[in-house]
Amino acid sequence: MSTVQFEMIDDYIGKLTLNRPEAANAFSKQLMHDFNEQLDSIEKHETLRALIITANGEKAFCAGADLKERRTMTQDQVVDAVGQISSLVTRVANLKVPTIAAINGATFGGGLELTLGCDIRIASTNAKMGLTETSLAIIPGAGGTQRLARLIGLAKAKYYILTAKRFDSYEGERIGLIEKVVELSELQDEALQIASQIASNGPVGVQMAKQAIDEGLDHDIETGLKLEREKYLNTIPTKDRLEALEAFKEKRKPIFTGK
Template structure:
């Protein structure tokens, strides 16, 4: 059985499930290979509008690198393994559709970095997380030092990374890392609720809004506004834009086709 499974749960919402609960869903070579194979499908999927990333089991979302496997590697192999995790997270971050990380349990190191590559993070009340690499004599190497700072600010990112502090989902929500905290039994329903809210909007508009924010974030305001205008112009020729205007006039909910 594949360690990563992709499934469409309705016409427009898909899920990626990490399926190594016996190993805390850690990033083994096989899991990364399986993940990339599923992303191959996702990147060309025509009707997908939102992707939820979740994990099997109740204890762990992803514990990061598979340290049992890591102990058998030489230095070059370790560097390559970290590069591969980073490339995987970046591939998730670069998906054109919005992504939601549903963090059910432990999310440490590369596991938290995977969630940082997603657009939205929600977590169960019992989830624990952290970028704890400095306690292992390394640093976050799959985007953590960059993405965490961009999400919660440089000072807070330094605090969590330099101390290697572990924290719960409530603290994560307080600092702006987690958007919502729910009971574990409600986690998938909450992820699906958010996914449905996104999927009900015009796909091109959603994708262009995501691109505008991502592309403009590191620029000055004038460059950012130009990027926003360019992405806005991508929405003008769409049939969905005309459908939204027609639906407003007719006082009904629009039916978007992604065209």
């Protein structure tokens, strides 16, 4: 059985599930291989409008690198493995469709870095998390030092990374990392509800909005506004824009096709 599974919940919403609960869904070589294979399919999917990323089990989302496997590696192999995790997280971050991390338990190191590559993070009340690499005499190497600072601010990112502090979902919510905390039994339904809200909107508009936010973040406001205009112009010739206007006139919900 694959260590990463993908399924379409309906015509527009997909769910990717880490499936290695006996090892806290840690990033083994096999899991990374399976994850990349699933991303190959997801990137080509024609009707997908939102993707939920979660994990099997009730204790862990992803514990990060597989340390048992890591202990058998040479220095060069370790560097290569970290690079593979970083590349995987970047692939997730670069997906055209919005991604929702549904964190169902412990998520540390590379596991938390995976969620940082997602657009939205929700977590169960039992989840614990942290970028704890400095306690292992290394640093976050799959984007953690960069993405966490952009999400919660420079000072807070330094505090959590330099102390290697572990924290719960509620603290994650207070610092702006987690958007919503729910009971474990409600987590998947909550993720589906958010995904459904996204999927009901115009697909081109959603994709262009995501790109405008992501691409504009590291530029000055003037450049960012130019990027926003470019993305906006991409929505003007779409049939969906005209459908939205017609639906408003007829007082009905629009039927978007992504064209």
